[in-house]
Amino acid sequence: MIRLQHNVVHRPRTIDDACTLLAEYGPSAQLLAGGTDIMVLLNAGLLQADVFIDLWPLDELRGIDDLPDSLRIGALTTFSQILRSPAVERFAPALAAAARTIGAAQIQNRGTIGGNIANASPAADSLPVLSCLDADIELASVRSRRRVSIHSFHTGYRKTALAADEMIVAVHLPKTRTDERIEFYKVGTRRAQAISKVVLGARMQIAGGIVEHIALAYGSVAPTVVRARAAEAILLGQYPSPELASRAVAALDRDLKPITDLRSSAAYRRRVAGNLLERFLRKALQH
Amino acid sequence: MKISLEINGKKHEADVEPRLLLVHFLRDVANLTGTHIGCETSLCGACTVLLDDAAIKSCTVLAVQADGCRVTTIEGLASAGELHPVQKGFWEHHGLQCGYCTPGMIMAACGLLRENLSPSEAEIREGLEGNLCRCTGYQNIVDAVESAAREMAGAVK
Ligand SMILES: Cc1cc2nc3c(=O)[nH]c(=O)nc-3n(C[C@H](O)[C@H](O)[C@H](O)COP(=O)(O)OP(=O)(O)OC[C@H]3O[C@@H](n4cnc5c(N)ncnc54)[C@H](O)[C@@H]3O)c2cc1C
Ligand code: FES
Ligand code: FES
Numbered sequence: 001m002i003r004l005q006h007n008v009v010h011r012p013r014t015i016d017d018a019c020t021l022l023a024e025y026g027p028s029a030q031l032l033a034g035g036t037d038i039m040v041l042l043n044a045g046l047l048q049a050d051v052f053i054d055l056w057p058l059d060e061l062r063g064i065d066d067l068p069d070s071l072r073i074g075a076l077t078t079f080s081q082i083l084r085s086p087a088v089e090r091f092a093p094a095l096a097a098a099a100r101t102i103g104a105a106q107i108q109n110r111g112t113i114g115g116n117i118a119n120a121s122p123a124a125d126s127l128p129v130l131s132c133l134d135a136d137i138e139l140a141s142v143r144s145r146r147r148v149s150i151h152s153f154h155t156g157y158r159k160t161a162l163a164a165d166e167m168i169v170a171v172h173l174p175k176t177r178t179d180e181r182i183e184f185y186k187v188g189t190r191r192a193q194a195i196s197k198v199v200l201g202a203r204m205q206i207a208g209g210i211v212e213h214i215a216l217a218y219g220s221v222a223p224t225v226v227r228a229r230a231a232e233a234i235l236l237g238q239y240p241s242p243e244l245a246s247r248a249v250a251a252l253d254r255d256l257k258p259i260t261d262l263r264s265s266a267a268y269r270r271r272v273a274g275n276l277l278e279r280f281l282r283k284a285l286q287h
Numbered sequence: 288m289k290i291s292l293e294i295n296g297k298k299h300e301a302d303v304e305p306r307l308l309l310v311h312f313l314r315d316v317a318n319l320t321g322t323h324i325g326c327e328t329s330l331c332g333a334c335t336v337l338l339d340d341a342a343i344k345s346c347t348v349l350a351v352q353a354d355g356c357r358v359t360t361i362e363g364l365a366s367a368g369e370l371h372p373v374q375k376g377f378w379e380h381h382g383l384q385c386g387y388c389t390p391g392m393i394m395a396a397c398g399l400l401r402e403n404l405s406p407s408e409a410e411i412r413e414g415l416e417g418n419l420c421r422c423t424g425y426q427n428i429v430d431a432v433e434s435a436a437r438e439m440a441g442a443v444k
Contacts, residue, residue, distance in 0.1 A: 009288065009305040009351045032352075036329065039347035043308075043327045052305070056352055080341070104417030105398055106332065109341040110348070 009052040015060055015140055015169060021053050023142045023165045029053050031167060033076055034110035036103065037119045061114070061169060064088060070175055072138075075114025075168040079126075080105075082113065091175040092133060094184035094201055098125045101186050114168040120158045120224075127154070127225040128201030129184055131217035133173050141166040157223035180205040180213070181284040185276045198269050200276040204235075204284045211235045216277065221256045221269050228255035231277065245281045249274040290354040294319065295363025303350045310334045312350035313360060321361040321390050325419070332418030335391035335398070336360045342398025344417070361390035364397070372442075373397055373435040382431035384422035392418050396432045404440050408433070 009032075012018040022029060030049035032038055033056065041047035055061060061076035066087040073082065079099035082088050088096045102108055102116075102125050116126045117137060127150070135150045141163060150171075153161050162168070176182050182203040199219035205212045214235045216228040230251040238244050252273055291300045294317055301316055308327075313319045313336070325331035327346045334345045337359040364371035373396050376382065383389040392415060399406060399414035406414060411432045412425070420428065 007305055009349060011351070011354070032349075035347050035349070035352070039308075039349075040329045043329075043346065052349075054349075054352055104332075105395060105414050106335055106342050106344045106417045107329075109398070110343050 005051070007050045009054050011054045011057050013057060015058060015167075016142075018053055018055060018058060018167060019140055019142045019165070022167060025051055025053075027164045031055060031118070033112040033115040033118075034078065036107050036111040037115060037121075055114075055167070066091075071173045073113055073171050073173065075117075075170055076112050077114075079103075079108040079111050079113070083108065092129070092173050092182070094129045094132070094182045094203075095126065095173070097184040098129050098186070098199075098201070101125060101184075113171060117153070117171065118160060118162065118168055120154055120160050122157065122223055122225065123197075123199070123220045124225075125184075125186060125199055125219065128199050128217040128219040130171060130173070130201075131225050131227060132182070132201040132203045132215040133176065134215070135174075136172040137168055138170040138172060139166045140169045145169075147172070151227070154224040176203065177205065181280075183280055183283065185279065187272050187276065198272040198276065200273070200280065202277070202280045202284075204280075206240070206285075210237055210239055212237075216280075218256060218273055221273055226255060228252055228277075230254040235281075240281065240285050245278060248281070249277050252277065288351050290351055292353045292356050292358060294358045295360060301350075305349070305351055307350040308346055309336075309338075309348040309350050309353050309358075310345035312353070313345060313358070316350075319360050319362050323387055323390055325387065325391075330419065331388070331391070332395060332415075333388055333391040335394040335418065337394060337398055337401075340398075340401055342395050359394070359397075361393060364393070371397075371435075372438040373400070373432065375438070376431035376433075376435035377428070380427050380431040380434060382423065382428045388418060388420040388422075392420065392428055396435065399432070400436055400439060405436055406432070 010021050029051045032052045032054045061074045063074045064085050064087055065072040071091055079102045083096045083099040116124045130150045136147045137153050138147050148161050185200045188197045197220055201217045203215040214232045216232055217225055219225045231248040234248045234251050256273055288305055289302050299317055310324055313322050323333040325333035329344050329347045335342050336345045339356050373393050395415050395418050411429050
């Protein structure tokens, strides 16, 4: 039994201990990973919390396992580790590309993939890639371990399927095949520091001349990352052509409900989203 | 909370408030005021130090999170009165004017050169993108880092 305290930073050494702390404190405890989102809020006075559970010492939450059909990336793995991983470069190059654009070196050295997922910003750069790869998120609590698809993990603007006593332990990425095309595009005002404006994670496989598999996931155009299901449906099973590409781009009107905010207007985001899709299709069909 | 960490090769032990930021620990407890604070919102990079050899912003790390770690600050670079190659580069190429951003810039450059001893100009600009300078317009800083990289590569050979 833990003695509950205030104004404290717990530094558990095992996942089990972290889960026990979460269960005891409930929602009053704030999980802390790299702190690149949390500490900014805290310093700005925008977050009230006096109990922290610092995950940083948990080495079992760190690292990239190259499994037969998937990559398992520990929640505490930093973007620096991801962008230097040969396994990520080989099986999920778009994730390395995304990691390279997240903040600058200091943020990549500290920011974690688990933090990016849990923070649930519609502009989080890893999420469109995880979505187009149909990743699974592995969660732990004192009650159970479970896996949730990335498609049902983010339930609304900054809302997630995490229960109050749960934490993310890893993300599972099914391996892409070498004949698949997978890309990450980000259009923002200042390359690294900008909270991204329009982000596309895209994946396509052509077999026998037709589109055998297609996944298009946009970030920053809706309260959560969205899959462009209408555009995907137009492309799937068809022989690619410029005319087909135009129809897919037009279908984005049904998929995307861009948010208008100070950064840029909805119409602008919609146009950029279309341009990114055209660019992807052109590039993907070049071989 | 009790912490013990190594700063510039020297062991420091202290009992700190859980909410104390590493940058305040460095400046106010360890009396190493070379590390600057420009924003405390992780934007400017003035507070950059190396934590276990990786560049981080010390305004976004709690002092207790550095327990058991190695920290290198600007004060830890020069050895035996000899400037570190990056410091020398900034000196020779006029990489500073007011100097406010300089300790953070230099530490970020050191972090970059640990990963990549022969960075291109684009890689230097990318590596220093988390650091803002209001005075120099960056070109002299890039030149400074290029010259430091050349000197360090020469020393390795
Ligand atoms: C200057 C700057 C630039 C940035 N640029 C970008 C950018 O270009 N793209 C981008 O996507 N993001 C960017 N960010 C945001 C941030 O760096 C990322 O979202 C990062 O991935 C957060 O990870 P972290 O480990 O630092 O999270 P923390 O700040 O430690 O935590 C974030 C949230 O996630 C929760 N959490 C963390 N780990 C877990 C876990 N294992 N289980 C459950 N909950 C958890 C925390 O409780 C908290 O609510 C930037 C931030 C800064 C300060
Ligand atoms: S003071 Fe830390 S980034 Fe500005
Ligand atoms: S030299 Fe003045 S801010 Fe960089």
